[in-house]
Amino acid sequence: MAFDESGKIWFNGKFVDWKEANIHVLSHVVHYGSSVFEGIRCYNTKQGPAIFRLKEHVDRLYNSARIYRMDIPYSQEEFLKAIVDTVQINRLKACYIRPVVFRGYGELGVYPLNCPVISVIAAWAWGKYLGEEALELGVDVGVSSWRRMAPDTMPNLAKAGSNYMNSQLAKMESLFNGYHEAIMLDYSGMVSEGSGENIFLVKEGILYTPPVSSSLLNGITRDSIITLAQDMDLDVVEQQIPREMLYLADELFLTGTAAEVTPIRSVDQIIIGEGLRGEVTQKLQDSFFKILEGKVEDRYGWLTYLK
Numbered sequence: 001m002a003f004d005e006s007g008k009i010w011f012n013g014k015f016v017d018w019k020e021a022n023i024h025v026l027s028h029v030v031h032y033g034s035s036v037f038e039g040i041r042c043y044n045t046k047q048g049p050a051i052f053r054l055k056e057h058v059d060r061l062y063n064s065a066r067i068y069r070m071d072i073p074y075s076q077e078e079f080l081k082a083i084v085d086t087v088q089i090n091r092l093k094a095c096y097i098r099p100v101v102f103r104g105y106g107e108l109g110v111y112p113l114n115c116p117v118i119s120v121i122a123a124w125a126w127g128k129y130l131g132e133e134a135l136e137l138g139v140d141v142g143v144s145s146w147r148r149m150a151p152d153t154m155p156n157l158a159k160a161g162s163n164y165m166n167s168q169l170a171k172m173e174s175l176f177n178g179y180h181e182a183i184m185l186d187y188s189g190m191v192s193e194g195s196g197e198n199i200f201l202v203k204e205g206i207l208y209t210p211p212v213s214s215s216l217l218n219g220i221t222r223d224s225i226i227t228l229a230q231d232m233d234l235d236v237v238e239q240q241i242p243r244e245m246l247y248l249a250d251e252l253f254l255t256g257t258a259a260e261v262t263p264i265r266s267v268d269q270i271i272i273g274e275g276l277r278g279e280v281t282q283k284l285q286d287s288f289f290k291i292l293e294g295k296v297e298d299r300y301g302w303l304t305y306l307k
Ligand code: PPE
Pocket: 038, 039, 040, 167, 193, 194, 195, 196, 197, 198, 216, 217, 218, 219, 220, 221, 222, 255, 256, 257, 258, 259
């Protein structure tokens, strides 16, 4: 994925040229990973561009900042408007939006509170996260030897940049082993999530996903899929999932803003179900994409249309 560098980036309240959106190398974030961020998608619906679950993403950004005692010097309404403005000023239709809030340049030393809080919003066109064919054919995943952070080490509910050092280890390992993606276990050995996605399992018509206490990010796509499944009268069970339950699943899939709803066709080289996108997965994908394409009524108020 290459950036279109002619765009504008919202930098602490002002739009600057793409190449001017820079920070000092001695910024706190560069040394200690002190950032929180979001990933949001804007879809080009039949009724024009619309941002998916914008309010929920801004809420989660502010919650992540709260955990790390970062005061974002904008109200949530101001931040929300800045996100909309960023898409509009760049004349983007379908795009990925990346707000990031971090500790900037001031002093070094672990204690962060003397460094300014910097807020940035960028947006660009980002296609299929796990490859063009992934949504249809599914991906091959491996259970990582790297575990998700234990609950008393790093807060998994914060979408913090530093959490992605753990994700990077798992992702690199999985690609070197010939997989598309890694599934991580939590500290107690139960299934947690992918390096950048939540995971769902279908067994005998019931949809299972690990609970928030399994060291995962409380995904907004995860929440959307749970809502859609319940509306289809599927039973949804949030429970701890042992690794081998993945092997025995009828269907498995990943969810995330970037990955959307991506089927899994094998785990540790064990074929899941028929090795094809499952029926329930396809139904959920369909109802998810129909909303995003504006083909059915937005009955949950998930879309923020741009003018
Ligand atoms: N778990 C992790 C670890 C994660 O990073 C994501 C999103 C999710 C679950 C799903 O959350 P949600 O997007 O709210 O459904 N990962 C973001 C970053 C991916 C990246 O490579 O960067 C994303 O999908 O935008």
